[in-house]
Amino acid sequence: MIRLVTPEEFRRRGHELVDWIADYRAGLVNRPVMAQTAPGAVRTQLPAQPPVAPESFDAIVRDLDAIVVPGLTHWAHPRFFGYFPSNGDLSSVLGDLTSTGLGVIGLAWQSSPALTEVEEVATDWLRQMLALSDAWSGVIQDTASTSTLTALICARERVTSNSFSRGGLQAEAAPLVVYTSAHAHSSVEKAALLAGFGRENLRLVAVDDRFAIRADALDEAIAADIAAGRVPCAIVATTGTTTTTAIDPIAAIADVAQTHGVWLHVDAAMAGSAMILPECRDLWTGIEAADSIIVSPHKWMGAAFDCAVYFVRHPDQLVRVMSTNPSYLQTEADAVVKNYRDWGLPLGRRFRALKLWFLIRSEGVAGLQARLRRDLENTRWLAGQISAAEHWRILNPVVLQTLCLRHEPPGLAGDALDRHTLGWCDRINRSGVAYLTPAMLDGRWMVRVSIGTIQTERIHVEELWRAITNAVGADRP
Amino acid sequence: MIRLVTPEEFRRRGHELVDWIADYRAGLVNRPVMAQTAPGAVRTQLPAQPPVAPESFDAIVRDLDAIVVPGLTHWAHPRFFGYFPSNGDLSSVLGDLTSTGLGVIGLAWQSSPALTEVEEVATDWLRQMLALSDAWSGVIQDTASTSTLTALICARERVTSNSFSRGGLQAEAAPLVVYTSAHAHSSVEKAALLAGFGRENLRLVAVDDRFAIRADALDEAIAADIAAGRVPCAIVATTGTTTTTAIDPIAAIADVAQTHGVWLHVDAAMAGSAMILPECRDLWTGIEAADSIIVSPHKWMGAAFDCAVYFVRHPDQLVRVMSTNPSYLQTEADAVVKNYRDWGLPLGRRFRALKLWFLIRSEGVAGLQARLRRDLENTRWLAGQISAAEHWRILNPVVLQTLCLRHEPPGLAGDALDRHTLGWCDRINRSGVAYLTPAMLDGRWMVRVSIGTIQTERIHVEELWRAITNAVGADRP
Numbered sequence: 001m002i003r004l005v006t007p008e009e010f011r012r013r014g015h016e017l018v019d020w021i022a023d024y025r026a027g028l029v030n031r032p033v034m035a036q037t038a039p040g041a042v043r044t045q046l047p048a049q050p051p052v053a054p055e056s057f058d059a060i061v062r063d064l065d066a067i068v069v070p071g072l073t074h075w076a077h078p079r080f081f082g083y084f085p086s087n088g089d090l091s092s093v094l095g096d097l098t099s100t101g102l103g104v105i106g107l108a109w110q111s112s113p114a115l116t117e118v119e120e121v122a123t124d125w126l127r128q129m130l131a132l133s134d135a136w137s138g139v140i141q142d143t144a145s146t147s148t149l150t151a152l153i154c155a156r157e158r159v160t161s162n163s164f165s166r167g168g169l170q171a172e173a174a175p176l177v178v179y180t181s182a183h184a185h186s187s188v189e190k191a192a193l194l195a196g197f198g199r200e201n202l203r204l205v206a207v208d209d210r211f212a213i214r215a216d217a218l219d220e221a222i223a224a225d226i227a228a229g230r231v232p233c234a235i236v237a238t239t240g241t242t243t244t245t246a247i248d249p250i251a252a253i254a255d256v257a258q259t260h261g262v263w264l265h266v267d268a269a270m271a272g273s274a275m276i277l278p279e280c281r282d283l284w285t286g287i288e289a290a291d292s293i294i295v296s297p298h299k300w301m302g303a304a305f306d307c308a309v310y311f312v313r314h315p316d317q318l319v320r321v322m323s324t325n326p327s328y329l330q331t332e333a334d335a336v337v338k339n340y341r342d343w344g345l346p347l348g349r350r351f352r353a354l355k356l357w358f359l360i361r362s363e364g365v366a367g368l369q370a371r372l373r374r375d376l377e378n379t380r381w382l383a384g385q386i387s388a389a390e391h392w393r394i395l396n397p398v399v400l401q402t403l404c405l406r407h408e409p410p411g412l413a414g415d416a417l418d419r420h421t422l423g424w425c426d427r428i429n430r431s432g433v434a435y436l437t438p439a440m441l442d443g444r445w446m447v448r449v450s451i452g453t454i455q456t457e458r459i460h461v462e463e464l465w466r467a468i469t470n471a472v473g474a475d476r477p
Numbered sequence: 478m479i480r481l482v483t484p485e486e487f488r489r490r491g492h493e494l495v496d497w498i499a500d501y502r503a504g505l506v507n508r509p510v511m512a513q514t515a516p517g518a519v520r521t522q523l524p525a526q527p528p529v530a531p532e533s534f535d536a537i538v539r540d541l542d543a544i545v546v547p548g549l550t551h552w553a554h555p556r557f558f559g560y561f562p563s564n565g566d567l568s569s570v571l572g573d574l575t576s577t578g579l580g581v582i583g584l585a586w587q588s589s590p591a592l593t594e595v596e597e598v599a600t601d602w603l604r605q606m607l608a609l610s611d612a613w614s615g616v617i618q619d620t621a622s623t624s625t626l627t628a629l630i631c632a633r634e635r636v637t638s639n640s641f642s643r644g645g646l647q648a649e650a651a652p653l654v655v656y657t658s659a660h661a662h663s664s665v666e667k668a669a670l671l672a673g674f675g676r677e678n679l680r681l682v683a684v685d686d687r688f689a690i691r692a693d694a695l696d697e698a699i700a701a702d703i704a705a706g707r708v709p710c711a712i713v714a715t716t717g718t719t720t721t722t723a724i725d726p727i728a729a730i731a732d733v734a735q736t737h738g739v740w741l742h743v744d745a746a747m748a749g750s751a752m753i754l755p756e757c758r759d760l761w762t763g764i765e766a767a768d769s770i771i772v773s774p775h776k777w778m779g780a781a782f783d784c785a786v787y788f789v790r791h792p793d794q795l796v797r798v799m800s801t802n803p804s805y806l807q808t809e810a811d812a813v814v815k816n817y818r819d820w821g822l823p824l825g826r827r828f829r830a831l832k833l834w835f836l837i838r839s840e841g842v843a844g845l846q847a848r849l850r851r852d853l854e855n856t857r858w859l860a861g862q863i864s865a866a867e868h869w870r871i872l873n874p875v876v877l878q879t880l881c882l883r884h885e886p887p888g889l890a891g892d893a894l895d896r897h898t899l900g901w902c903d904r905i906n907r908s909g910v911a912y913l914t915p916a917m918l919d920g921r922w923m924v925r926v927s928i929g930t931i932q933t934e935r936i937h938v939e940e941l942w943r944a945i946t947n948a949v950g951a952d953r954p
Contacts, residue, residue, distance in 0.1 A: 001844060001847055002840075002844055002848045003840050003844040004840070004931060005568045005571070005839060007499040007500070008503075009567070010495070010498070010502070010571070011495060011496055013571055014492075014499070014574070015495055017575060017578075018495060018574075019488055019491075020578075021487070021578030021579075022484040022491070023484070024578065025487070035587070035590045037590050037591075039590070039810050039813045039814045040594070040813075042590055042595065046594075046595070046598045047598075048601075049602070049605060051837065051842065052841055052842050053841045054839060054840055054841035054844050055838040055841065057568075057571075057839065059838070060838055064575065067591070068595065069591075071591030072581050072592070073581065073588050073589045073590070075589070076581075082588070083588065086580065086582050086825070088577060088578075089481065090481075090482035091534075093487070093577045093578055093580070094487070094491060094494055094534075096573075096577045097491070097494055097495075097498070097570075097573075097574050097577065098497075098541065100565060100574065100577075101497075101502070102498075102501065102553075103553045103564065103565030103782070104551065104553075105552055105560075105563050110511070110512070110550065111552075111559070111560065112512065112548070112549045112550045112552070113514050113518075113519055113549070113550070114514075114519045114544070114545045117520040117523075117548065118519065118523070121525075125526070125527035128527060142825075143823040145824045145825070146822055146823050149822060156673075164670040164675060165675075166676065166677055167652060167675040167677045168646075168652075168674045168678055169645075169646050169647050169673030169675070170646050170647060170652050170674065170675065171652065171677075172647050175645075175647050176647060185803075186801035186802075186806070186824070187824055193641040194630055194641075194798075194799075196647055196672070196673035197645045198640060198642075198643055198644040198645020198648055199641065200644045201645055201647070242805060243804075243805060304580065305580070305827055306827060321670075324667050325663075326662075326663040326719070327720075327915070327916045328925065332903075336516045336517075337516045337517075345623055345671070346619055346620040346623050346783075347622045347663070347664055348783065350782055357537075361528055361531075362482060362532065362534065363479075363480050363531055364532065365527050365528065366478070366529050367479055367481075367530075367531050370478055439804045445804075
């Protein structure tokens, strides 16, 4: 028997679920941040076989409460300081609900014109907020990973005069080379390998003592490859690296890129949000000379995941590489409209613009700016505490909202120091009081504190600092 | 000033929006199916600049009503017969709302264990529903396009013994070749070009009179490439092509693939949903011999977009190609858990499993089967009407829920027939009564009727048939 959720049932259950989400968000502060669950514990509580008969909505919600939520690490928790802030402001959740509820798909402009045109407007709003010139056009992708892959494929096709239309990359004689730094995000290496360049043709350019690419070293690496008969293809620079928020010098790198005719892609997935603050824009001086940029509003800015905006200066090149035009997608309007299917990898597209549009309208540009400034101020406060504390060290230049910490008590070094570092971080994570991500820097473990969850106020940062000092104290010999 | 939507405001606004969506779905039947909007009309009604100050939620909803909804082509409309059924059953909308409301991200198992484990369970449920053996493992991707790209990259790496770890595809001597048919989805060609194979190394194998790949022609094409020193790499076969729902003979193709050691990827994005019906499973006999399969529950089955499930027999090969392991993503649990970031292109992942899990539980397997059988029955009914009508022709073998029609009045042929076909289709679309997609078949336009929107009952198919006969009548000379 066909069992459909009618609009009337959806109304009732939707209200319940909205309340459930509101309760979840409001009660987050009382939950342990990190999931306190063992591998396999969620899976084994669920039936191994699918239900033949319909189940009640109540049964599903019961399982959410009893099994799913206890198995989550809570990214919206005010004491979540791991990875990066991925917020999902509740205004953006409403925007995404609207998208799912409408259920329209963007295959072509005609397949839902507003899906395309609201995306044109929302990404252009974002462009203005970032103070990018109107030479840039934006398109929403799922993630920075996918966008960087898109950029590297476009770079590959530009330098080979569109080899895709002939024998492909495999028919090219001189190897193409991609340049980035060891501090670039892991997705850059992944994209280079997926695009077919091969690990031997990926150069990790030397960085300075602020973990930023040295433009002179980049220039030398490119010259050496040219001398060896290789073809420099693309540079991926980062505004705000994952580990330390290092800031590659875009202007100097862009000079090198232009000298050698190399594609410059700028990964500002996380720190790009800060460019809505005029006082931060020095961090990417020279950005207008890039070929492509990725900024992910689903990080610090607060859009619900997934919403990464890929900006390009030459959409015609992007469209040439990504275009498909089978008869079943052709419409009369094609000559005068944007068909975003030709701006990225997937054909089908959600109405993702709504979650960005709701966010910007609900918070307002000034509201978004105020929130990011709050987070910067909280970061400075914590940096001050750490700097004043004995045996503590901040290992990165604090330019935005990420701190790299290490507690270095006298006599501890090498592997013993690593054990100490991972030990106190792990104790905090397991305690549920806060969540932090350890990472390697210059061959040793340290602990990242990434501030910027929407609910994170000063008091939560104070609680974090108390938890850290307690955790370290507990480890004293 | 920081302006955040509090949980309490979310509760109030969320209820409003749920009601708004319920009203939208319930009232769809009274709306024109295709957007009656001119290019640029939505965009010009929206402010060119982002708001500095927060706007009220009421203002946003007013714009949804006045600007956005009139600019949509309504995929959930009971008389939507275009492209493919992309449903977003309301149970699945609730699942997706839960995902967005929780706002957790799957970077690693530890970053939200339940996100990974519910995905393991839900994709395994789907595997069982499709009667695939337990040799298959599933992972949720955004779309079939992305999954096919993933498959072709994995095939490329398998045949080159992982060239990514050396000089990449560009260092390979013998060109690698990909095989599919001219009836494969446009995303197959796109994926082959993006993966670096080049158009010259994409073979469009001859099809039979049912538009299905001829296994003998495939074998010959492969033999010719081997003789010429090229390396056969991958075959993409389709269970249910986009234009005609043609069924490539998987068993015979798999024999050819195994003989030559070529990767076989099966695109069952749309028709895969039918494999939950035992009576349909003959359509992909031999499927166990494939290397990868894509089935998109966000099509006919009713999951909210985007939810495409990629099944692989050798997850180790997938993980080898897609794996990244930077220090900031490492956790103690890694050795004993699944890290889905290594199963596809993007690093960050939504909790997509919830929308599939809600759907299967709410409808039950028997409920889903009953709905698909209803659609097959409606298709047979319409096929009967058309077959009995004068001057009408069904151009495809009707195996599932897609009909390819042409009205061929005496004396009309060639371009004049094309004009007639596009004319009546366009009149129906513009009238708003129903939405249909025209497409080319054997060099001439025809009109596809794709049945399977969740709300589509017999009466809507009857109304479509009346609209078609009326539209044709209006064009009589």
